[in-house]
Amino acid sequence: MTELLHNDTVDVLLNRRSIRAFRPEPLSPEMTATIESAAQHVASSQYLNDWSAIRVVDQSLKDDLAAIAKQPYIAQAPALYVFVLDEYRNMVIARKQGGAVDSDAFTLKNSYRFTQAQNDAVLALHAMETAAESLGLGCVILGSILNDIPRLIELFHLPKYTYPVLGLAIGKPAQEPEVKPRMGADLQFFDNRYNDDPSFIMRNIAEFNEEVHQYYDLRDPNTPLPTYDAQIAKKAVAGEVLGRGLEHAAKQGFELNR
Ligand SMILES: Cc1cc2nc3c(=O)[nH]c(=O)nc-3n(C[C@H](O)[C@H](O)[C@H](O)COP(=O)(O)O)c2cc1C
Structure with a gap:
């Protein structure tokens, strides 16, 4: 490296x-x-x-x-x-x-x-x-x-x-x-074009999954974090973010369809 x-x-x-x-x-x-x-x-x-x-x-x-x-x-x-x-x-x-x-x-x-x-x-x-x-x-x-x-x-x-x-x-x-781990740069920086190959993503994320699992968040110091893929799978369908969006923007005068 x-x-x-x-x-x-x-x-x-x-x-x-x-x-x-x-x-x-x-x-x-x-x-x-x-x-x-x-x-x-x-x-x-x-x-x-x-x-x-x-x-x-x-x-x-x-x-x-x-x-x-x-x-x-x-x-x-x-x-x-x-x-x-x-x-x-x-x-x-x-x-x-x-x-x-x-x-x-x-x-x-x-x-x-x-x-x-x-x-x-x-x-x-x-x-x-x-x-x-x-x-x-x-x-x-x-x-x-x-x-x-x-x-x-x-x-x-x-x-x-x-x-x-x-x-x-x-x-x-x-x-x-x-300091919380970050994924390998190959997964986030691409030369010239986006690499959308799912097998490339999954191959390169494996090591990071484990590294994240070794990290202890001080919010719950006795439990290692779930692997990265497990966290993402959960957050991908979490409803907690509903309501944090832009639905109130119109009331504030914005016209976001224009
Ligand atoms: C846009 C944004 C919103 C965030 N909101 C919260 C939050 O509401 N509460 C919180 O404890 N951390 C929040 N965070 C912190 C992230 O959880 C944190 O950056 C992430 O887990 C990576 O950890 P690190 O900042 O220690 O590297 C937020 C971070 C960003 C960038």
Whole structure:
């Protein structure tokens, strides 16, 4: 295998793992400013800067999010953000400039903008995560907050043309999980064309299946994880994700069929 090059940035990325237990210490103002600035410096589709993030500061809101997500540790996160894709701000700006934001010509509500804004939000979240880790903090990304999207919209007063994307919990780690294994690069990087041969996939996944089975998740430290194929088979038909989708987007003003 080709040897990897190392520097501080690469090592932060290669040692990344989700942290789900935090020491009860706030982030310093400098840390907060630094990770927020890193998030703001990501690339942005057509420079629309079409994302925002809510700092979840009130304990009662943290408790609400933990209940929605059914993940109690969220309530203990020293820093907690809800990233939203955001065309509201741009709508206000365009309207002020005389843009026809109430007509069909207004395309910030269309599917392309929605998906690009979601991309922007995810890039910003990931930059924040990486910056936080480089400062010795730990993070976990939270899709589980999307269990109740109407409630999120209500809790955080999300206006028309915004939509929640993901949460990010950050703090000083109170646990030291192993880095979780990743599959061989041959399965995820292809030269020139996609390799859709099922026997190639199954042949190459066998070793990874076993490696995953050797990994102990700190959420259940006495039980090795199921093999990767067993996890995927279960998740492929899991209903828990129903309701976390885009069915509330129309109420937020988006027209995702356009
Ligand atoms: C989009 C996204 C949503 C996630 N949602 C949750 C979540 O709601 N709760 C949680 O504990 N972990 C969540 N995770 C973390 C994943 O479970 C984790 O990244 C994965 O198991 C790999 O482990 P690692 O991050 O330690 O490498 C999420 C990760 C991503 C990228």
